[in-house]
Amino acid sequence: MAEFVELTVTGMKCGGCEANVKSKLGAIDGVLSVTASSKEKKVGVDYDAAKTDLAAIEAAIAEAGFSVE
Structure with a gap:
């Protein structure tokens, strides 16, 4: 199921x-x-929430060198 998240980075x-x-x-x-x-x-x-989750998204942003608030 598709989901949308908007993060402050x-x-x-x-x-x-x-x-x-x-x-x-x-x-x-x-x-x-x-x-x-x-x-x-x-x-x-x-x-797609069946394939990934918010933790993986936040980890990738951190790996790119940025912070999620």
Whole structure:
């Protein structure tokens, strides 16, 4: 079942940061789409809850070098 989560992410400062987050999240099996805005400090993720979960999404953002609030 598809779910959507919007997270507040700190540390993104530019389009390169947004692309990094999108790339890390896009590599997770079950992530359907990702939006990222450094200006708004938001990351939106559509994902298949049967294949991945919020913990994996947050871990990937941390691995990219950013913090989820």
